[in-house]
Amino acid sequence: MDWGxxxxxxxxxxxxxxxxxxxxxxxxxxxxxxxxxxxxxxxAVFMAAGAYGLAMMVATIGPAANRNFGWxxxxxxxxxxxxxxGVVVFPVVFALIMGIPTLRLRADYLAIVTIAVAEIFRIVxxxxxxxxxxxxxxxxxxxxxxxxxxxxxxxxxxxxxLFNLFTGNQMFLVIVGWGVLAIGATICWxxxxxxxxxxxxxxxxxxxxxxxxGKNAYSYKMQALILGGVFGAVGGMIRAIGFSVAQPxxxxxxxxxxxxxALILGGxxxxxxxxxxxxxxxxxxxFSDTFLREGVAAEVIPESIMTGTxxxxxxxxxxxxxxxxxxxxxxxxxxxNKEEMALDDR
Amino acid sequence: MTGNDFDDELKDALIPDAGPHAGxxxxxxxxxxxxxDKIAGVDPQAARAALADVPWEPGAKKPDPILVADHxxxxxxxxxxxxxxxxxxxxxxxxxxxxxxGAGKTTFFNLLTNFDTPDEGTRVFDGxxxxxxxAHKIANYGMVRxxxxxxxxxxxxxxxNMKLGATGQKGESLWRSVLPFMWxxxxxxxxxxxxxxxxxxKLSHMRDEFAGTMSGGQRKLLEMARALMVEPSxxxxxxxxxxxxxxxxQSLLGHVxxxxxxxxTVLFVEHDMxxxxxxxxxxxxxxxxxxxxxxxxxxxxxxxxxxxxxxxxHHHSALDLEAEL
Numbered sequence: 001m002d003w004g005x006x007x008x009x010x011x012x013x014x015x016x017x018x019x020x021x022x023x024x025x026x027x028x029x030x031x032x033x034x035x036x037x038x039x040x041x042x043x044a045v046f047m048a049a050g051a052y053g054l055a056m057m058v059a060t061i062g063p064a065a066n067r068n069f070g071w072x073x074x075x076x077x078x079x080x081x082x083x084x085x086g087v088v089v090f091p092v093v094f095a096l097i098m099g100i101p102t103l104r105l106r107a108d109y110l111a112i113v114t115i116a117v118a119e120i121f122r123i124v125x126x127x128x129x130x131x132x133x134x135x136x137x138x139x140x141x142x143x144x145x146x147x148x149x150x151x152x153x154x155x156x157x158x159x160x161x162l163f164n165l166f167t168g169n170q171m172f173l174v175i176v177g178w179g180v181l182a183i184g185a186t187i188c189w190x191x192x193x194x195x196x197x198x199x200x201x202x203x204x205x206x207x208x209x210x211x212x213x214g215k216n217a218y219s220y221k222m223q224a225l226i227l228g229g230v231f232g233a234v235g236g237m238i239r240a241i242g243f244s245v246a247q248p249x250x251x252x253x254x255x256x257x258x259x260x261x262a263l264i265l266g267g268x269x270x271x272x273x274x275x276x277x278x279x280x281x282x283x284x285x286x287f288s289d290t291f292l293r294e295g296v297a298a299e300v301i302p303e304s305i306m307t308g309t310x311x312x313x314x315x316x317x318x319x320x321x322x323x324x325x326x327x328x329x330x331x332x333x334x335x336x337n338k339e340e341m342a343l344d345d346r
Numbered sequence: 347m348t349g350n351d352f353d354d355e356l357k358d359a360l361i362p363d364a365g366p367h368a369g370x371x372x373x374x375x376x377x378x379x380x381x382x383d384k385i386a387g388v389d390p391q392a393a394r395a396a397l398a399d400v401p402w403e404p405g406a407k408k409p410d411p412i413l414v415a416d417h418x419x420x421x422x423x424x425x426x427x428x429x430x431x432x433x434x435x436x437x438x439x440x441x442x443x444x445x446x447x448g449a450g451k452t453t454f455f456n457l458l459t460n461f462d463t464p465d466e467g468t469r470v471f472d473g474x475x476x477x478x479x480x481a482h483k484i485a486n487y488g489m490v491r492x493x494x495x496x497x498x499x500x501x502x503x504x505x506x507n508m509k510l511g512a513t514g515q516k517g518e519s520l521w522r523s524v525l526p527f528m529w530x531x532x533x534x535x536x537x538x539x540x541x542x543x544x545x546x547x548k549l550s551h552m553r554d555e556f557a558g559t560m561s562g563g564q565r566k567l568l569e570m571a572r573a574l575m576v577e578p579s580x581x582x583x584x585x586x587x588x589x590x591x592x593x594x595x596q597s598l599l600g601h602v603x604x605x606x607x608x609x610x611t612v613l614f615v616e617h618d619m620x621x622x623x624x625x626x627x628x629x630x631x632x633x634x635x636x637x638x639x640x641x642x643x644x645x646x647x648x649x650x651x652x653x654x655x656x657x658x659x660h661h662h663s664a665l666d667l668e669a670e671l
Binding site: 187190191194195196197198199201202204205206208209210211212213214215216217223227269339340343 | 459461480481482483484485486490491492493497499500501502506509510511513515516517518519520522523524526529533556558559572573575576
């Protein structure tokens with residue numbers, strides 16, 4: 001067995017691109033669920049919003065505007081516009097669509113609407129109908145929007161960096177990603193220890209109590225939904241830039257549940273939880289994947305137990321087992337406080 | 347601790363706060379001056395004395411009402427839960443709202459605090475029509491409520507619970523929240539005020555504990571103290587004695603009368619008749635959604651309508667039946 005590649009794979013999971021993407025999305029979900037008590041089962045749509053906001057601006061909407069209005073916006077201008085659209089415009093629109101009808105109602109209504117909006121968006125985007133396909137390119141997805149980003153990279157595309165873990169482009173993405181993650185986590189930390197964060201926690205504990213003390217619960221829930229969505233969009237955008245493609249099936253419901261796994265593993269309602277949770281989830285997934293593959297290849301694991309093609313499924317079984325153990329032995333997550341979790345409002 | 351000492355203590359704690367009462371950003375400035383003068387200037391003795399001339403009848407006009415409800419009707423499908431013709435709550439006194447189970451007390455209470463919307467009727471609080479005002483804005487007008495099932499925010503510490511109550515906090519805006527220098531000074535003032543109140547309510551030792559670890563009675567005290575962080579002119583208590591350990595009852599009663607003596611108006615819903623008799627200045631009785639009687643606590647026990655409501659209108663019909671047989 002090649003332990004070198006197993007270790008490399010482990011570290012790529014712990015600190016690599018997937019970790020950054022899911023940590024950002026989980027920070028958003030932590031604002032939703034951990035602090036405000038909003039049940040969002042559609043975090044993937046906010047991630048898709050970030051990816052498609054950027055990709056469509058650069059690849060379809062921008063060029064179409066140039067053609068039709070005689071503008072001359074360069075690709076890099078469109079890239080920065082796309083970042084704005086993907087990080088601000090799209091997530092705000094989605095949050096308003098989800099929030100306006102449901103945030104006055106009980107928490108479960110939002111849960112249903114978020115999962116529905118996420119799936120509707122994905123299915124519409126992958127539609128082969130020509131009038132939609134010309135904007136989103138159906139299931140093949142949009143490409144050709146990440147050039148401006150990688151052009152800024154100071155790293156050589158020929159070399160590998162950080163103990164051979166990353167190519168030059170990956171290294172650039174990962175460094176930018178860490179920076180964004182650090183800024184995001186700091187903002188989240190500042191928000192949560194402010195009076196604003198106090199109101200969110202009060203709403204999570206009891207909306208009516210917050211209202212009786214003069215807090216506009218509806219407005220705060222909407223702010224939290226939008227802000228958490230923005231974090232998800234930043235994550236989704238990094239995912240799309242990393243793959244150099246915005247594809248609908250990169251934002252399936254499973255993605256939402258991985259974000260949840262990362263958050264629950266870390267411990268909802270703790271600032272560091274999403275970051276450590278996402279790191280562990282992807283570290284363990286990568287590790288088990290490479291470990292099993294190497295094991296099968298080296299015939300340490302006999303074919304009667306599993307074949308190389310089954311590894312992909314088996315690692316998710318292991319993840320499920322891990323979650324079951326977590327729920328049984330440490331339901332509060334890594335950073336959670338058992339006493340706090342045991343407090344019941346009765 | 348004698349009652350008087352206690353009252354003085356509470357006044358010391360509350361009047362300087364009640365004085366500024368500049369919280370209501372929604373007030374026009376002249377309104378807030380009037381309100382604050384009245385809070386600081388309300389003479390509970392005089393307010394109580396003024397009730398002597400009020401007739402003992404449902405819908406009686408009060409000399410200085412802070413809250414007036416007119417023709418308030420609330421229906422749930424075919425059931426009319428509340429149909430209150432006219433109610434006035436005198437400023438500066440303690441008013442009890444009582445009635446048998448299912449009389450519509452809590453529904454009426456929710457309508458008065460805008461936590462529920464009536465199908466018909468108008469409500470005026472302290473000169474403001476509150477019919478179209480969302481529940482969260484009522485607190486800015488100076489009315490604050492508590493809940494029958496105490497809403498201590500379990501996974502927040504006691505001091506966090508308290509600080510939440512302050513209105514007009516700069517740091518509660520999303521933009522300012524990430525710039526701590528914008529709100530740090532105000533936060534310090536709020537914390538000092540919260541600590542002073544915790545001290546009065548003898549909860550200082552729980553300051554940094556999660557509110558969820560408190561006993562039922564302590565939660566009631568916390569909820570009341572938290573409500574005072576709003577600097578209200580009127581405090582609405584929904585069953586303040588429910589689930590309270592008898593040892594805490596006296597202290598809780600002391601706190602409620604303390605609110606009145608500090609110039610606040612108190613309206614409470616209660617089942618505990620001892621509490622009603624002991625501390626209320628005026629009693630409003632509801633039955634089947636209507637106001638059936640009003641008067642000082644001593645008058646209520648003799649009121650035929652009240653006796654009928656509690657024991658059933660036909661409690662003497664058995665005699666008639668015997669006579670007929």
